Amino acid sequence: MPGKEEFVVTPYEVKGRIDYERLREQFGTQPVTPELLAKLHHIAGGELPPALARGIYYSHRDLPALLDGFAHGNPFFLYSGRGPSGPLHTSHLLQFQLCQWFQKRLGVPMYIQITDDEKFWSSKTGIAREETVHWGLENLTDILALGFDPKRTHTFFDSRSIAAMYPLAVRIARKVPYSTVKAVFGFTPSTNIGLVFYTALQTVPAFWPSWAEGRPVPCLIPCGIDQDPHFRITRDMAESFGYPKPALLHSQMVPGLLGESVMSTTGDRADNALFLDDPPEAVERKVRNAFTGGRATVEEQRRLGATPEICSVWALWRTQFAESDAKFAEVTAGCRSGTLLCGECKSQLLERVGKFYAAHRVARAKAKEWAESTIVTRAPRDL
Numbered sequence: 001m002p003g004k005e006e007f008v009v010t011p012y013e014v015k016g017r018i019d020y021e022r023l024r025e026q027f028g029t030q031p032v033t034p035e036l037l038a039k040l041h042h043i044a045g046g047e048l049p050p051a052l053a054r055g056i057y058y059s060h061r062d063l064p065a066l067l068d069g070f071a072h073g074n075p076f077f078l079y080s081g082r083g084p085s086g087p088l089h090t091s092h093l094l095q096f097q098l099c100q101w102f103q104k105r106l107g108v109p110m111y112i113q114i115t116d117d118e119k120f121w122s123s124k125t126g127i128a129r130e131e132t133v134h135w136g137l138e139n140l141t142d143i144l145a146l147g148f149d150p151k152r153t154h155t156f157f158d159s160r161s162i163a164a165m166y167p168l169a170v171r172i173a174r175k176v177p178y179s180t181v182k183a184v185f186g187f188t189p190s191t192n193i194g195l196v197f198y199t200a201l202q203t204v205p206a207f208w209p210s211w212a213e214g215r216p217v218p219c220l221i222p223c224g225i226d227q228d229p230h231f232r233i234t235r236d237m238a239e240s241f242g243y244p245k246p247a248l249l250h251s252q253m254v255p256g257l258l259g260e261s262v263m264s265t266t267g268d269r270a271d272n273a274l275f276l277d278d279p280p281e282a283v284e285r286k287v288r289n290a291f292t293g294g295r296a297t298v299e300e301q302r303r304l305g306a307t308p309e310i311c312s313v314w315a316l317w318r319t320q321f322a323e324s325d326a327k328f329a330e331v332t333a334g335c336r337s338g339t340l341l342c343g344e345c346k347s348q349l350l351e352r353v354g355k356f357y358a359a360h361r362v363a364r365a366k367a368k369e370w371a372e373s374t375i376v377t378r379a380p381r382d383l
């Protein structure tokens with residue numbers, strides 16, 4: 001195990017307590033500054049979403065240039081994806097909620113990639129093909145239910161969109177030497193060849209509108225900071241096609257309910273997250289048992305206050321469930337001062353989580369009717 005100061009962050013492994021500023025410097029990305037947030041606020045109008053206002057998206061590549069271009073009449077599109085291996089949990093929604101906010105505010109198109117092939121190739125547990133396909137459609141429905149516009153949202157469901165993707169994928173694959181993907185992803189002689197080719201498929205959505213429209217169309221990819229190496233390859237080859245380098249907006253990792261700084265839900269870790277198909281009693285149990293930054297006794301907590309930064313319940317308030325920055329500030333101040341106790345804090349959170357699940361169920365039923373219609377099946381031109 002890494003020591004206190006050590007951490008590992010790659011697209012396939014995250015461990016240790018991450019020093020996010022150090023990681024940003026290692027990756028050579030730019031910080032999301034108050035000036036950049038003010039620019040975004042000015043262009044988008046209205047309040048920023050929690051993920052931006054509360055510092056969860058903290059790093060970027062080339063975001064100011066993308067926003068300046070938008071302000072001068074050059075719209076961009078959004079690209080984000082999901083590797084389907086099971087039900088989504090609330091933290092999976094973070095990047096899509098941010099994309100939905102961008103789409104709603106700026107009217108930009110959204111491209112979603114469902115990587116049912118990659119999940120099958122990379123699974124350490126031997127997941128069946130049928131399962132990745134099944135969960136692909138289920139996950140897509142949950143994502144679309146966040147409020148995406150059916151007319152402006154397009155899905156690359158890899159195994160079902162392959163005929164459309166392949167003409168661009170072959171062009172991309174030709175430009176990626178094996179030595180590059182080996183160095184970035186740490187492939188070994190036993191890595192299956194599906195994963196080697198997958199880099200080309202993951203790049204397709206980032207270039208698709210430029211390819212389809214025959215002109216450079218800027219792209220914004222919100223992603224976890226651990227995914228930055230994937231997209232460095234995409235950025236490195238963009239100019240050789242005459243396309244803009246995709247801008248990136250990176251988030252910190254969301255901690256699990258059981259207290260680890262990075263969430264894992266495999267094996268016996270199902271209580272580490274709130275899954276969208278959890279029944280209300282499971283949600284209640286998970287939140288009630290969640291790791292907190294509280295003190296050993298009520299008396300101590302009232303006297304000394306608690307520590308929100310290490311609390312998984314506070315992380316839920318911060319990322320998604322505090323409906324306003326004022327409510328988030330109230331919870332944080334109450335926690336620090338000891339006027340808010342963990343039991344009451346969890347009850348207030350559960351009320352909001354319950355409302356979210358109820359609204360999501362309704363939205364999901366509607367999205368199910370049109371989810372399939374977003375799947376891209378035709379290339380803009382042949383071969």
Ligand code: SF4
Pocket residue numbers: 292293294306307308311312313314331334335336340341342343345346
């Ligand atoms: S009061 Fe709330 S935020 Fe603070 S430690 Fe307890 S559960 Fe966490």
